[in-house]
Amino acid sequence: MAEVNMEQLLNCALCPNMCRNECPVLQILGREAVAPSGKARISAMIKEGHLAWDEAMLEATSNCLGCRGCTIHCPFPELNLCDELLFTRLTAKADGVGLPACEPYLNNLKRYSSPYGQKTSVVVKPDQGTEVLIFNGCTSLANNPASIEAVRSLLNKAGVSYQMIDEDCCGYPAEVWGDKELARQLAAENNRKFKESGAKKLITNCPECWSTFTRRYPDWDQQVPLEIIDGPTFFLQLIRDGHLQPTQSGLPDQKIDPGNKTVSYHDPCIWARTAEKTEQPREILQSIPGITVQEPFTFGACTRCCGGGSMFQLSFPRTASAIARSRLEEFPAGAALVTACPFCREGLFQDGRPVLELVELLDRACQ
Amino acid sequence: MVDLMRTVLQKVQVEQTLIDQYAREAAKIVGEDNVSVNRADLLATCRDYWPVNNVWMVEGAVPALPQLVVWPQNTSEVSRLLALANAKKIPVTPFGEGSGALGGVVPLKGGITMDLKRINKIRFIDHENLMVTVDCGMNGALYEEELNRAGYTGGHFPQSLRCSTVGGWLSCRAAGQFSTRYGKIEDMVVSLEAVLPDGTVFSGRSVPRTATGPRVDHLMLGSEGTLGIITSAALRIWPLPGKRHLASYTFERLEDGLEAIRLFMRAGTRPAVVRLYDAQETGNHFPELGDKRCALILIIEGSAKIVDAETSVIEDCVTGQGGLDEGAEHVEHWLEKRFNIGVASMLFQKGAVLDTIEVTTNWHNAHSTYLAMQQALLAVEGTMLASGHYSHVYPEGAALYVTMVGFPGDHKLAYYKNLWQAAMEAAITEGAAISHHHGVGLHRGLWMAEEHGSGMDVLRKIKAAFDPHGIMNPGKLGLEEVQEWQK
């Protein structure tokens, strides 16, 4: 079980918030208790036994997107503040403190294995020797079935045999909301299905799921028995190998500026800062003819969160949406937005301009 | 629920029924979401980066706690909230981003902490007149970023750029690393808008200069929340520089470096960055230069032709004093590392007390003040290091910035007080001013009477006129004695 790294947490608690300009939650709320070091101070004092949990402290320390924006300027390479906050929060349950706003979603997880309620599964049975298992993730399943259709269409065009299973939530939301046991159960159930599938490679377009499989499952003693590949890397390889050939821009007609073929890519935080996948999506975009790619004000490893990390769209919907609006101001006017995360797509879809998942654009570009 | 956090400096609080009443009325002004009495918010706003706060934190203590936090969103809300507090005589402590180094935001008498971070926009960039009107609660780095996007720089880069607000800069008379060209924050102010405790909103004219009596808006500069609240400012801005020249030199002696700087300032050059380190800091920051010589790093920026001319004058002055050219790479290294203060937390965890003290000298006592402060600090038992650099220079003199580290064992607070006492006494004896840019807060108030002489009474009279009930940030700026914090 992951322990709080007290030395690192204290380094942060002692810091004057040298990264506060990059913390989207703080910048939207303007509230000291949610500043990176503010959250670290509460956590450290609780861990040291100087403070006891109450709902306000749990709420403040839960106000972390897991975006790692604070790492951009952080002098401590070994500090992973969002993990330290997460691990500290796990002690609140034992003290009988939880967040009422998250209860309904925890109940959904317990009942339906999805935070969104009744699951809409997409199951594709394997052919003989199918190696590839696609894990869609609850958020795409619930909010953007079109991206799942795009994945299926792309795999068909590329001639890749694949399967999709009756997947359960990866478990991360359960841990975020303080129920590690539930997270572990969901992980065990997924792992059972992974083993049963006979697949060798687990591909997911959801950065939160990817991060959970690679970083949290080992911590829950639930090592994934398959090779885990992120969506951008997988689809780029299909292009490089000539299995996918984009031939047209694929951009939907824009109502406001129909001739505009500019695309701006929003780096999802996890792909950019945890997985370090900033080149792959751009190479995919460059392979698409007829579009011009223009970067937003911050991009790559310095990207700013859309407000959708760590289940914010459910836990703190107003904050999530305010962060998304602030992020939208960084994009060139008139450009279509492309991203590679179901939470980012959902969050950025606010000001009427098209927001596509990378797989959707790629599918439209490949005939 | 058990809560072991104790308050060290707070002996009084406001009666709870008054706070409850205030909370209800404040919620009508700013909305319920913008008023809080929960422990997370009270704890978060009770402290700044005064090193003593960290000593207490790890012991499970805080200096003092506010009883209510309120977030106004505009000047009119600040006005109504202050008038309400004034009518009830409840103390109000303004809070920016809590990067102050001397306990300025500690709510010594409880009451209300007014967090100003929700007043945080650039209101207007005036391209023709090269000014920006900006709200007090805007974060420094985001301010500079937004100006850059419009093709300008604010020219203000304190090391705390990313963790301080524009209002905090103005309230503490802050200085940025590029101050020699762009000025200290007070040099950038065209006008201020502020609110007095009784709710009066006033502002100065945003014209270059006036001759219509004292500038009352400028009285708010450096007032550290004791007179009222600065809500916005019109500040100078500059087009992004066309050219930037980086240069570094080393000198055999610190005095030679100081003389070179004095000469190029006298000649009329204004490099943006001028930093002269003693041999010890040269070794710490630029190990490849060794620790025998004193490094000078320079950034000269602006229009290309002016930069070229300044560079040539500066080179003459520097080489004339025996400066050896060390190239641009050390300056690049400094630019990269200049916001990294990780070592402070690491040393703290190893038991160290670390602090920095900045004072202002003229040229005639620039070097002697350095020697006297260093000697005084090293004489305090437990001190391991007392080093210095000069980082803001003027035709009349320079700011000296001293860093000290000591391992006092269990007597951290006593040691801390002794360090400051030694440093302040040495600075005062040498004729230096006791602060260049960190301000006074709680701690430096102990030497304000010596600093100001009869001027202190004038300051108290101004305070009484602006804030007759004494609600604004009580116990700061040395305006009154704080029983719990003596020398």
Ligand SMILES: Cc1cc2nc3c(=O)[nH]c(=O)nc-3n(C[C@H](O)[C@H](O)[C@H](O)COP(=O)(O)OP(=O)(O)OC[C@H]3O[C@@H](n4cnc5c(N)ncnc54)[C@H](O)[C@@H]3O)c2cc1C
């Ligand atoms: C790592 C580090 C490096 C630093 N480097 C520098 C540096 O290079 N140069 C420099 O000058 N300083 C520096 N400082 C000191 C500090 O950042 C400055 O004093 C800064 O101006 C404080 O801004 P703040 O928003 O954090 O103010 P706070 O700490 O929140 O408040 C400071 C004081 O001003 C009052 N106040 C704040 N806002 C207002 C307002 N709008 N109206 C009225 N009163 C108000 C508060 O009550 C308090 O008394 C540094 C601090 C740190 C921690």
Ligand code: SF4
């Ligand atoms: S994350 Fe790093 S930079 Fe940010 S407050 Fe913590 S220690 Fe400081």
Ligand code: SF4
């Ligand atoms: S991970 Fe993101 S939301 Fe969390 S403290 Fe860091 S910057 Fe803020």
